[in-house]
Amino acid sequence: MMYYIYLLFFVLGLCTGSFLNVCICRMPGGSSVVAPPSSCPHCNTRLGACDLIPVLSYIFLGGKCRYCGSRVSLQYPVIEMLAGMFFVLAAWHFGSTQGALSASVFISFLLAVSVIDLYHHIIPDKIVVFGMVSGILLNFYSIPAVLNGILGFLIGGGILFLVALVSRGGMGGGDIKLAAAAGIYLGWQNTLLMLFLGFLLGSVIGLTIVLLQRKTIKEKIPFGPFLSAAAVISLFWGNILIEWYLALLM
Numbered sequence: 001m002m003y004y005i006y007l008l009f010f011v012l013g014l015c016t017g018s019f020l021n022v023c024i025c026r027m028p029g030g031s032s033v034v035a036p037p038s039s040c041p042h043c044n045t046r047l048g049a050c051d052l053i054p055v056l057s058y059i060f061l062g063g064k065c066r067y068c069g070s071r072v073s074l075q076y077p078v079i080e081m082l083a084g085m086f087f088v089l090a091a092w093h094f095g096s097t098q099g100a101l102s103a104s105v106f107i108s109f110l111l112a113v114s115v116i117d118l119y120h121h122i123i124p125d126k127i128v129v130f131g132m133v134s135g136i137l138l139n140f141y142s143i144p145a146v147l148n149g150i151l152g153f154l155i156g157g158g159i160l161f162l163v164a165l166v167s168r169g170g171m172g173g174g175d176i177k178l179a180a181a182a183g184i185y186l187g188w189q190n191t192l193l194m195l196f197l198g199f200l201l202g203s204v205i206g207l208t209i210v211l212l213q214r215k216t217i218k219e220k221i222p223f224g225p226f227l228s229a230a231a232v233i234s235l236f237w238g239n240i241l242i243e244w245y246l247a248l249l250m
């Protein structure tokens with residue numbers, strides 16, 4: 001692929017990141033992500049086009065609102081840069097338009113879910129529906145792909161549903177729906193890997209946080225970000241990891 005494709009994906013990623021920030025701020029409260037236009041959360045001044053250029057506006061305005069001078073959350077440029085970099089990675093890794101597009105939409109979904117879950121400990125149904133519908137539209141292009149996606153959906157949702165039953169509420173409904181939606185994108189093998197890596201990351205990092213902050217286990221650490229990180233690893237390197245694991249068994 002030519003370099004301008006990467007540039008195109010980078011810019012697309014930055015703009016998508018900007019939209020993801022709107023989703024992250026508005027979706028938990030149930031407000032629309034299309035209207036009204038963005039305004040400063042402190043002084044309510046409607047933001048102009050120059051205030052909304054991804055990353056650059058933040059840098060040139062020194063991380064402050066142009067009108068009232070209050071601090072703008074670092075979340076905005078970070079999410080924009082992350083989306084930009086992941087879109088380029090998707091274009092480089094998958095090459096084909098379908099693969100790169102599907103991976104980019106999937107990662108956007110996971111980014112929004114992770115940050116909302118971190119802040120609010122919820123995964124809104126609206127965003128899960130988006131994940132499932134986009135997963136179907138972008139990945140169901142052949143009969144084997146359809147079957148693989150359906151299996152991924154059932155395995156992702158099914159296994160976490162069983163975990164929820166056994167642990168009596170240790171697993172939230174949002175996590176179950178997130179795993180099911182991710183399963184459509186990943187197919188059954190990578191969905192199994194995602195669940196394995198998600199639990200691994202969750203227990204290692206979760207335990208570290210508990211030990212460092214001396215929190216009790218009862219204080220809930222959201223599972224969505226771990227599951228999302230595991231989904232991204234499975235998306236890009238799942239095939240390599242599974243091959244390597246199977247070779248170990250032989």
Ligand SMILES: [Zn+2]
Nearest residue numbers: 040043065068
């Ligand atoms: Zn302001």
